[in-house]
């Protein structure tokens with residue numbers, strides 16, 4: 001007897017009516033790494049040294065342990081605010097780049113590129129895009145992989161990425177790359193599961209990133225050699 005498994009979601013190509021939801025899924029997914037970046041910052045020895053010196057300075061100046069702790073708390077809050085501002089710049093960059101005009105960036109006829117969404121009960125719950133890689137001519141890049149929190153751990157990201165990798169195979173693309181950072185730990189598991197290999201790691205080329213040793217990883221996938229399920 002044939003069994004029919006009904007999926008609770010549908011993976012389909014992007015439509016203009018998805019515009020705001022796609023940008024929102026991307027922004028929310030991006031912003032959620034603020035906490036992990038704060039932790040990474042606090043792990044830096046120079047940050048710990050600066051915080052200790054500040055605490056001692058507050059203690060000498062105020063003579064009060066409690067007041068010094070409060071001042072240190074203020075410094076930490078200011079640091080968190082700075083991280084949030086930097087993240088916001090990152091979010092805005094994405095929204096101004098390929099996500100500004102998603103149709104033109106990904107869906108233009110004749111282009112080997114596409115954007116997919118996962119839809120569940122009329123809502124957009126996940127996204128992924130594929131387009132030629134600017135950093136590596138001849139390769140294609142998976143971008144904007146994000147799944148709403150409530151829908152994670154159910155294979156949605158895998159299904160979205162397989163749609164993109166099948167599309168790549170059908171267009172004779174043989175190399176797909178993607179970039180992710182140290183703090184996106186769930187994403188690393190996903191890429192390994194899909195058959196991507198870590199090829200390169202480097203510190204993101206900006207002063208704040210260098211200060212906290214913010215590592216970015218380049219993963220690569222040889223189309224036709226994976227599971228392609």
Ligand SMILES: CC(C)(COP(=O)(O)OP(=O)(O)OC[C@H]1O[C@@H](n2cnc3c(N)ncnc32)[C@H](O)[C@@H]1OP(=O)(O)O)[C@@H](O)C(=O)NCCC(=O)NCCS
Nearest residue numbers: 029145146147152153154155156157158180186187189190
């Ligand atoms: C990364 C992300 C897209 C994964 O979405 P998801 O729908 O939960 O992923 P899936 O359910 O398809 O899981 C795929 C694989 O990833 C792994 N994985 C995903 N989340 C994991 C977690 N929290 N812990 C451990 N492994 C995890 C599993 O190995 C899983 O494979 P398996 O089910 O065969 O074991 C999601 O966490 C997300 O949107 N994060 C925020 C945005 C982001 O960081 N995007 C990456 C940009 S580079």
